[in-house]
Amino acid sequence: MLIDEGLGLLTEEEALELLASAEVGRVGVTIGALPAIFPVNYRLIDGAVVFRTGVGSKLRAASSGNVVAFEADDHDPVDRTGWSVLLIGQAEVVHDPELEERLQDVHLEPFAGGDRSALVRVEPTFVSGRRIVTERT
Amino acid sequence: MLIDEGLGLLTEEEALELLASAEVGRVGVTIGALPAIFPVNYRLIDGAVVFRTGVGSKLRAASSGNVVAFEADDHDPVDRTGWSVLLIGQAEVVHDPELEERLQDVHLEPFAGGDRSALVRVEPTFVSGRRIVTERT
Numbered sequence: 001m002l003i004d005e006g007l008g009l010l011t012e013e014e015a016l017e018l019l020a021s022a023e024v025g026r027v028g029v030t031i032g033a034l035p036a037i038f039p040v041n042y043r044l045i046d047g048a049v050v051f052r053t054g055v056g057s058k059l060r061a062a063s064s065g066n067v068v069a070f071e072a073d074d075h076d077p078v079d080r081t082g083w084s085v086l087l088i089g090q091a092e093v094v095h096d097p098e099l100e101e102r103l104q105d106v107h108l109e110p111f112a113g114g115d116r117s118a119l120v121r122v123e124p125t126f127v128s129g130r131r132i133v134t135e136r137t
Numbered sequence: 138m139l140i141d142e143g144l145g146l147l148t149e150e151e152a153l154e155l156l157a158s159a160e161v162g163r164v165g166v167t168i169g170a171l172p173a174i175f176p177v178n179y180r181l182i183d184g185a186v187v188f189r190t191g192v193g194s195k196l197r198a199a200s201s202g203n204v205v206a207f208e209a210d211d212h213d214p215v216d217r218t219g220w221s222v223l224l225i226g227q228a229e230v231v232h233d234p235e236l237e238e239r240l241q242d243v244h245l246e247p248f249a250g251g252d253r254s255a256l257v258r259v260e261p262t263f264v265s266g267r268r269i270v271t272e273r274t
């Protein structure tokens with residue numbers, strides 16, 4: 001494992017495996033040229049990130065086919081361990097009954113209520129992951 | 138509280154209070170025009186986000202005085218509750234012995250080892266926060 005400043009680089013396979021294990025991630029978009037980050041409930045389906053959203057900056061980004069960043073991580077403050085995965089790709093709004101069915105099977109349901117009927121898919125063109133490497137003393 | 142699609146908007150005071158309660162947040166930067174998000178250990182000092190970093194995209198952003206996004210959140214998957222705070226501001230590399238001393242008092246020490254001697258400060262020009270509003274049935 002390549003180690004850089006206390007962080008070990010994950011393989012793409014490891015990164016996608018960790019991404020599949022989490023359920024809250026963060027989408028990085030721009031709003032009027034300013035960067036913004038918002039959490040979403042998501043699932044990894046066939047290697048792509050899928051989340052629901054309502055009217056707002058995430059839907060605007062997807063409707064415009066913007067390239068967005070997606071990040072998920074997990075940390076244990078006691079053990080001081082953790083991992084993070086960054087995925088970059090073009091966001092798109094999808095209308096796909098088969099995908100909707102698969103999402104029902106994996107229970108993609110945002111914690112927040114309200115109208116989040118739009119389905120956004122981010123097919124990765126770049127995936128990287130890092131894990132905190134605990135030094136053995 | 139203004140409620141929008143299952144999310145309640147927090148006041149700036151509430152948002153900063155929650156930001157002060159967490160210790161891992163995420164910085165949104167651009168790398169060659171592509172968006173990227175990386176987790177950092179941080180502290181809120183006098184209303185500004187402060188974190189340590191080493192050579193890399195976060196340090197480059199701060200050295201260039203880039204405007205960055207900073208996000209922290211917390212979610213309870215069982216209760217389906219949670220909050221998130223977004224802060225936007227110009228990042229700067231700081232050399233400030235007094236700040237270094239204060240950071241020792243609040244134990245800002247990245248979970249990951251390695252050389253993270255550069256201190257980055259993000260003074261917010263924009264702060265917003267949202268909390269999942271649980272519907273009473």
